[in-house]
Amino acid sequence: MGYPIPSGTQFMGPFKPMRFEATVEECIVTEGEIPRDLAGGFYRTGPTWKRPFADNQANALLAMDGMVQGITFENGRADFRNRWIRTPKYNLEQRHGKGMFTWADGKWNDWRSMGLGDICRDGFTRAVPQGTNNVNIFPFQGKMVATADSVGAPIAIDPITLDTVGVVDWSPQLSAGLHDKAAFGDAGFTAHPKWDPDTGVLYGWAYRSTAPYVTMHFVHPDGRVDSRDLHDAPYNTVAHDVWLTQNYIVMPFQPFLVDTNRVKEGKSVYSWEPERPIVLGLIPRHNLLEGEIRWITLDIEPQYVMHTMSANLDNDVLTLDAPIFNRPPFPFEQDFEDGDDVALFFSIAKSQLGRWTIDLKTGTTKTEQLSDRPSELPKVDERFYGKGYTWGYQVGGRVKRSGMSMNSVVVTNMRTLEDQEYQIRQDQPAAVLEATFAPRQIDSPEGDGYLIVPVSWWSENRGEYLIFDTEDVTQGPICRIDIPFHLGWTAHGHWMDFRG
Numbered sequence: 048m049g050y051p052i053p054s055g056t057q058f059m060g061p062f063k064p065m066r067f068e069a070t071v072e073e074c075i076v077t078e079g080e081i082p083r084d085l086a087g088g089f090y091r092t093g094p095t096w097k098r099p100f101a102d103n104q105a106n107a108l109l110a111m112d113g114m115v116q117g118i119t120f121e122n123g124r125a126d127f128r129n130r131w132i133r134t135p136k137y138n139l140e141q142r143h144g145k146g147m148f149t150w151a152d153g154k155w156n157d158w159r160s161m162g163l164g165d166i167c168r169d170g171f172t173r174a175v176p177q178g179t180n181n182v183n184i185f186p187f188q189g190k191m192v193a194t195a196d197s198v199g200a201p202i203a204i205d206p207i208t209l210d211t212v213g214v215v216d217w218s219p220q221l222s223a224g225l226h227d228k229a230a231f232g233d234a235g236f237t238a239h240p241k242w243d244p245d246t247g248v249l250y251g252w253a254y255r256s257t258a259p260y261v262t263m264h265f266v267h268p269d270g271r272v273d274s275r276d277l278h279d280a281p282y283n284t285v286a287h288d289v290w291l292t293q294n295y296i297v298m299p300f301q302p303f304l305v306d307t308n309r310v311k312e313g314k315s316v317y318s319w320e321p322e323r324p325i326v327l328g329l330i331p332r333h334n335l336l337e338g339e340i341r342w343i344t345l346d347i348e349p350q351y352v353m354h355t356m357s358a359n360l361d362n363d364v365l366t367l368d369a370p371i372f373n374r375p376p377f378p379f380e381q382d383f384e385d386g387d388d389v390a391l392f393f394s395i396a397k398s399q400l401g402r403w404t405i406d407l408k409t410g411t412t413k414t415e416q417l418s419d420r421p422s423e424l425p426k427v428d429e430r431f432y433g434k435g436y437t438w439g440y441q442v443g444g445r446v447k448r449s450g451m452s453m454n455s456v457v458v459t460n461m462r463t464l465e466d467q468e469y470q471i472r473q474d475q476p477a478a479v480l481e482a483t484f485a486p487r488q489i490d491s492p493e494g495d496g497y498l499i500v501p502v503s504w505w506s507e508n509r510g511e512y513l514i515f516d517t518e519d520v521t522q523g524p525i526c527r528i529d530i531p532f533h534l535g536w537t538a539h540g541h542w543m544d545f546r547g
């Protein structure tokens with residue numbers, strides 16, 4: 048049975064679905080040379096539309112199946128692969144050759160359909176988890192692990208073949224995320240975990256509509272999981288990202304709420320309630336089970352951090368860096384009418400690099416804007432997670448109506464705030480995607496290495512990976528690697544170093 052690609056903004060431009068799996072060995076380099084000391088892989092995952100959803104449902108982006116794209120480097124050579132992630136949902140629908148899942152919030156063909164509502168279960172889907180693992184992929188236990196945002200169990204991916212290994216064996220120790228567990232091993236896990244580069248401990252959590260709103264999960268390299276419910280959490284929040292300091296995981300409770308029960312009232316699962324204060328939970332990193340959790344209410348105007356850069360702690364003064372939005376980049380009932388088109392992320396709101404400063408002795412707090420340039424998708428040298436940092440990387444852009452249009456790569460010295468920028472595109476239609484940092488040597492100083500930036504030149508049905516030397520990104524890429532077909536949009540990803 049044939050079918051067209053549906054209409055809608057979630058199918059346009061870089062979101063045009065990449066409906067095939069490809070292997071490109073010895074990728075063509077169109078400019079420069081791949082550094083011979085790059086040894087590792089850069090992996091990303093994103094939602095990719097496979098076929099019409101069941102019951103003519105809206106094709107919400109977060110409900111689309113995850114696809115992993117990976118490029119590996121060794122001795123000056125690059126190989127590219129992309130593969131669907133074989134989730135329980137994907138496998139069921141492959142067996143039947145059609146969409147099998149019906150979302151409670153998929154009945155509206157408008158901005159309210161997030162693909163985060165409960166599944167209307169039937170005999171086919173009754174015990175099949177709904178996770179699509181389409182938001183992020185990160186290294187753990189020698190594999191890459193793909194997750195969504197508190198929907199579905201983490202799934203391990205082979206870093207060379209990109210074959211799906213399966214649900215991680217520590218998943219049964221995790222709690223439920225936004226939805227009840229559909230089967231043994233089902234769970235929810237964050238899209239933005241952090242980790243201890245020395246011990247390998249993975250710091251994760253799950254969040255949900257009802258109390259306890261957040262459960263922390265620290266996963267040890269041997270697969271043991273320590274868990275703690277945050278019983279004193281102030282309200283339910285989209286707990287998307289955290290900061291990691293030497294002693295704490297700093298989790299922001301921001302008034303961007305998620306409640307799957309709102310669907311019954313004809314509303315999106317998400318809401319923005321800026322009259323609530325922002326509250327930080329300081330969770331002890333080295334004693335999760337018994338350490339004291341400190342709660343700090345910020346005395347600042349309403350604003351929103353979607354992704355963190357990193358944090359420094361000097362003389363009891365905590366600085367939390369991030370692109371700061373004027374409001375969450377999601378559509379809300381305050382702004383949209385039923386029936387309005389889907390509006391995606393950066394078309395709705397804009398962010399600039401900013402800093403929340405908390406004096407841990409006095410409890411005073413402040414917010415600062417550090418740059419006028421719109422920017423998002425912050426990254427750091429992950430070998431220094433939780434140790435304080437100097438170098439921050441972002442995708443930069445310009446204001447476009449009430450949102451922003453991304454076009455450059457930006458490197459910022461977060462101690463001096465000096466920055467470097469390279470404009471990757473002018474007015475050509477293209478998507479500049481989130482970068483990754485890769486170290487020159489496994490023990491190079493912080494920030495010494497390369498930035499790899501994927502670019503989807505979607506109007507030309509091709510993609511590129513640009514490699515910059517962090518020594519000076521203003522010089523432009525030292526290497527351009529050609530991907531000879533449409534490079535579909537992906538949300539996030541990480542580097543895995545093959546040298547240890």
Ligand SMILES: [Fe+2]
Nearest residue numbers: 238287354539
């Ligand atoms: Fe994210």
